[in-house]
Amino acid sequence: MRKLLEQTGSTPTIKHESQEVGKSTQHESAQRQVCGSARYVDDMPEPANTKYAAIGISRATCGTISAINLEKVKASLGVIDVITAKDVPGHVDIAPVFDGDPVLADGEIKFSGQAVFAVLADSMINARRAALLGDIQLIETTPILDVDTALSHSSFVRPTHDMIAGNAGQALAAAENRISGQLSVGGQEHVYLEGQVSLAIPEEEDRMHIYTSSQHPSEVQKLVAEVLDVKLNRVVVDMRRMGGGFGGKETQAAQWACIAALLARRNNCAVKIRLPRQLDMIATGKRHPFENDYEVGFDDKGRIQCAKITVNGNCGHSADLSDAIVDRAMFHADNAYFLGESHIQGHRLKTNIVSHTAYRGFGGPQGMIMAEAIMDAIARKTGQDPLTTRLNNLYDNAERNTTPYGMKVENNILPDILEKLSQSSEYWQRREAITTFNQENPILKKGLALTPVKFGISFTAKHLNQAGALVHVYTDGSIQANHGGTEMGQGLHTKIAQITANEFGVSIDDVEVTSTRTDKVPNTSPTAASSGTDLNGKAVQNACIKIKQALAEFYASQCKAEPTEVVFTNNKVCLGEHSIPFVELVQQAYMNRVSLSANGFYKTPKIHYDRNTGKGRPFFYFAYGASVSEVTIDTLSGEYAVNRVDILHDVGASINPAIDKGQIEGGFIQGMGWLTSEDLRWNEKGHLTSNNLATYKIPAIGDTPEIFNVDLYDRPNAEDSIYHSKAVGEPPFMLAISVWCAIKDAISSLSDYQIDPQLDTPATPERVLQAVTTITQGTSND
Structure with missing residues (x-):
C-alpha cells in the first residue's frame, strides 16, 4: 500500500508491494512466439497488389562508377521498376549523424556489397534473380582494408579524441615497473533471427506508412521523409516487435525502409523488401574490430600508477555511429580499475569494408577487454593470482575513485x-x-x-536521454500504454506493462502495450544503450501519475478528503475507510468529464560531458x-x-x-x-x-x-x-x-x-x- 504523491521533479520512490513488480512475469509474447502466431513484419497480411524489392550490389571493393547497364535487369521476368541514386527525389545520403551513407551508391563504390540499384518485381524470387543481372562498370582504386594501412594513410572517418588525466608520459618514465602489450579484438555479426525487412504502403497523396524491423522508428520516419522529399508528418512508422536487433537495427534498418518507400511512391503500390541471410551479412555492418595497445606503470604490489592506452576502431567506409562507439571504448578502457595518471586515445579508422555499427555494448567491450588484459599481464609479471591483482586495483570509495574522464x-x-x-x-x-x-x-x-x-x-x-509515452484508461478499466521503445525480445513491453499495472494497482492482464508508432509518441530515441526500461518506464510512470492525480482529485472531492491520501491497490481505489473498484471510479470519472488519457515525458538527470576537455559525467x-x-x-x-x-x-x-x-x-x-x-x-x-x-x-x-x-x-x-x-x-x-x-x-x-x-x-x-x-x-x- 502506498500513497499517491504529486508529481515533482523526481518521480516517487515505490516499494515493490504490487503483485506485478518484482515478479517473474512471463514475457508478454511468449506463448505467441512459441506457437508461431507472434506477428513480425514478414508475417503482416499484405495489401492487394503488393510488389517485392531486391537490391543489386557491387562485387568490387572501391572505385568510381563509370557506367551502369541495367537493360538485362529491366528485361528480366516479372520486373516492374528499377531505380538508382539518380531516381531519389530528396536526400540521397541517409547517414544517421555524419554524411557518408547513400541509400544507393552515388557515383562511388565504398565497399564490396554496397547497394547500387533496386529492383521491383511481381515476386520476391523474380526481384532477387533480376538483381543479379546488373552490369556495374568501375574505375577501381586500391582499397584500404586494415587498421595499420588506414593509420599509415591517415584515413579517418572522424577526428582522433583523447582523454587525459595528469601526465601519463612523465609518470611512466618514473614508474617502478612497466609493461606494454597489444591486442587484436575481433568484430561480430549480429545474427538476429529476423533479418532486415520493411513493408511500405503508400497512403493518400504523398503520405507513407512503414512497417519495419527497426530499433529506431523515429529515425526511419525522418530518413524516409527526406528521401521522398516530404514533411515528417506525412510518414508513419509502425514497429510491433523485432526478432532480435542487438544494435544491428539501430541505424542500418533505415536503408531498406527508404528503398521500399521510394519504389512504393513511384509505383503507387505496397512494397516489401527482405534481405536474404547471406546478403544481409554482406551488406550490413558488424561490431567494430579494434587493434589496441597499452603501456602501464605499476608498483611492486601490482597497483597501477599510470597508463597509456590506444584504441583503434576499424569503422569501415563511413562514420555511422563510430564516433560515439569509439568514445565508449575509451570510457570503458579502465573497466573497474583506477588507472592513476592516464592518457587514453581513440582513433576512428576509415577502411573500404562495410560501415560498422552499433552492437550490444556499443564499443564498451572492445575497451573493457583491455583493462582485463592489463590485469593478467601485471599478475604474471608480479607472480600474483590474477584475482589478487584485480582486487588491488579496484576503484574504491576514498581517493582512488575518479575515472580518466573525471567522473x-x-x-x-x-x-x-x-x-x-x-x-x-x-x-x-x-x-x-x-x-x-x-x-x-x-x-x-x-x-x-x-x-x-x-x-x-x-x-x-546527451539529447538521446529522453523518452515519451501515451497512456489511455478506457471505461471498462482496461489500460493501453504506448511508448517510444521497441521490443526485440528483451522483454521491454513486459516490464512496461508491469510498471503500468503497478502504478494503477491493477492486474497486468488489464494492460495492453501497443506497437511503437511515430504518430503516437514523436521524436523518440533508439532502443539502445540499455536504456529502454530506464527511459520509457519513467515516461510511462509519469503519464500514469497524471491520470491518477486526476482520478484522486475527483474521488477525494466526493469523500471530502485530501487527494494525497488516495491509494491505488488490488484493483481498488482506497481513501481511509472508503474504497471503490477501479473500474467503477473510471466510469464515474468519464461521466464527470475527467481526462483518462495523458502523455508522459522523462529526461535523465545529472549527465553532462565536454568532449573538448574529455571530462564530465556521461553516465x-x-x-x-x-x-x-x-x-x-x-x-x-x-x-x-x-x-x-x-x-x-x-x-x-x-x-x-x-x-x-x-x-x-x-x-x-x-x-x-x-x-x-x-x-x-x-x-x-x-x-x-x-x-x-x-x-x-x-x-x-x-x-x-x-x-x-x-x-x-x-x-x-x-x-x-x-x-x-x-x-x-x-x-x-x-x-x-x-x-x-x-x-x-x-x-x-x-x-x-x-x-x-x-x-x-x-x-x-x-x-x-x-x-x-x-x-x-x-x-x-x-
Whole structure:
C-alpha cells in the first residue's frame, strides 16, 4: 500500500508491494512466439497488389562508377521498376549523424556489397534473380582494408579524441615497473533471427506508412521523409516487435525502409523488401574490430600508477555511429580499475569494408577487454593470482575513485560483489585444485578467471536521454500504454506493462502495450544503450501519475478528503475507510468529464560531458557484475570447453527477475561467442568470406557451460531510476571476458604462470594452439 504523491521533479520512490513488480512475469509474447502466431513484419497480411524489392550490389571493393547497364535487369521476368541514386527525389545520403551513407551508391563504390540499384518485381524470387543481372562498370582504386594501412594513410572517418588525466608520459618514465602489450579484438555479426525487412504502403497523396524491423522508428520516419522529399508528418512508422536487433537495427534498418518507400511512391503500390541471410551479412555492418595497445606503470604490489592506452576502431567506409562507439571504448578502457595518471586515445579508422555499427555494448567491450588484459599481464609479471591483482586495483570509495574522464565512481558495490562471488564459487579452493590438476596432466590444462564489469548507463549523446509515452484508461478499466521503445525480445513491453499495472494497482492482464508508432509518441530515441526500461518506464510512470492525480482529485472531492491520501491497490481505489473498484471510479470519472488519457515525458538527470576537455559525467549510474569461468583446453589440438560459469550481477531492484536472468544468460553466451568462435573474415580483395552460418560459427546449445549459475545482486539502485532498478541489456555481455581470461590462464599454466600468452580474439582453437605452441617452444628454449 502506498500513497499517491504529486508529481515533482523526481518521480516517487515505490516499494515493490504490487503483485506485478518484482515478479517473474512471463514475457508478454511468449506463448505467441512459441506457437508461431507472434506477428513480425514478414508475417503482416499484405495489401492487394503488393510488389517485392531486391537490391543489386557491387562485387568490387572501391572505385568510381563509370557506367551502369541495367537493360538485362529491366528485361528480366516479372520486373516492374528499377531505380538508382539518380531516381531519389530528396536526400540521397541517409547517414544517421555524419554524411557518408547513400541509400544507393552515388557515383562511388565504398565497399564490396554496397547497394547500387533496386529492383521491383511481381515476386520476391523474380526481384532477387533480376538483381543479379546488373552490369556495374568501375574505375577501381586500391582499397584500404586494415587498421595499420588506414593509420599509415591517415584515413579517418572522424577526428582522433583523447582523454587525459595528469601526465601519463612523465609518470611512466618514473614508474617502478612497466609493461606494454597489444591486442587484436575481433568484430561480430549480429545474427538476429529476423533479418532486415520493411513493408511500405503508400497512403493518400504523398503520405507513407512503414512497417519495419527497426530499433529506431523515429529515425526511419525522418530518413524516409527526406528521401521522398516530404514533411515528417506525412510518414508513419509502425514497429510491433523485432526478432532480435542487438544494435544491428539501430541505424542500418533505415536503408531498406527508404528503398521500399521510394519504389512504393513511384509505383503507387505496397512494397516489401527482405534481405536474404547471406546478403544481409554482406551488406550490413558488424561490431567494430579494434587493434589496441597499452603501456602501464605499476608498483611492486601490482597497483597501477599510470597508463597509456590506444584504441583503434576499424569503422569501415563511413562514420555511422563510430564516433560515439569509439568514445565508449575509451570510457570503458579502465573497466573497474583506477588507472592513476592516464592518457587514453581513440582513433576512428576509415577502411573500404562495410560501415560498422552499433552492437550490444556499443564499443564498451572492445575497451573493457583491455583493462582485463592489463590485469593478467601485471599478475604474471608480479607472480600474483590474477584475482589478487584485480582486487588491488579496484576503484574504491576514498581517493582512488575518479575515472580518466573525471567522473566519480560512487556507490561502488564491486568489492562486495567480488567478495561474495569468490566465496559462492569457491574460487580459491578451485584455484588450488586446478593448479594440482595442471601439474598432474600433461595434455589437458584447466584455467580459472574471475573478472568484474563496471558499465556506464546512459546514451553518451546527451539529447538521446529522453523518452515519451501515451497512456489511455478506457471505461471498462482496461489500460493501453504506448511508448517510444521497441521490443526485440528483451522483454521491454513486459516490464512496461508491469510498471503500468503497478502504478494503477491493477492486474497486468488489464494492460495492453501497443506497437511503437511515430504518430503516437514523436521524436523518440533508439532502443539502445540499455536504456529502454530506464527511459520509457519513467515516461510511462509519469503519464500514469497524471491520470491518477486526476482520478484522486475527483474521488477525494466526493469523500471530502485530501487527494494525497488516495491509494491505488488490488484493483481498488482506497481513501481511509472508503474504497471503490477501479473500474467503477473510471466510469464515474468519464461521466464527470475527467481526462483518462495523458502523455508522459522523462529526461535523465545529472549527465553532462565536454568532449573538448574529455571530462564530465556521461553516465547516470554504473551497472556492476562479475563472473567466474572455468575452462579445459587440449594442448594438442587447441580445442577447449567451458566447464562452469558462476555469475553475480547487479540489476538494482529487479522489476522482473526471470527476464533479467534471461538477459544475463543470453548476453553472456553472446559475449562468449564474440570472444571464442565468431570469426569474421575478409579476403585480400575486401570480400566478406564468413558470409553464412556454415562459415561463421555462433554458440550452439552444446557450447553452454555444463554448470551455469546466475544470481542477482539484490540491492536497489542508489539513483532514482525506475523503481530503483538497473539496466540489464548490455552489461552482462562483458561478463564473458572471464572465459577469454580463463583460456589464457590455462595456457599460462604451461609456463608455471610466468608468461602471459598473446591471445587475440576470437580465441579460436587455432589461435589457442598457436599460443600453446609459442609458450611451449619459449619455455623449452629457456
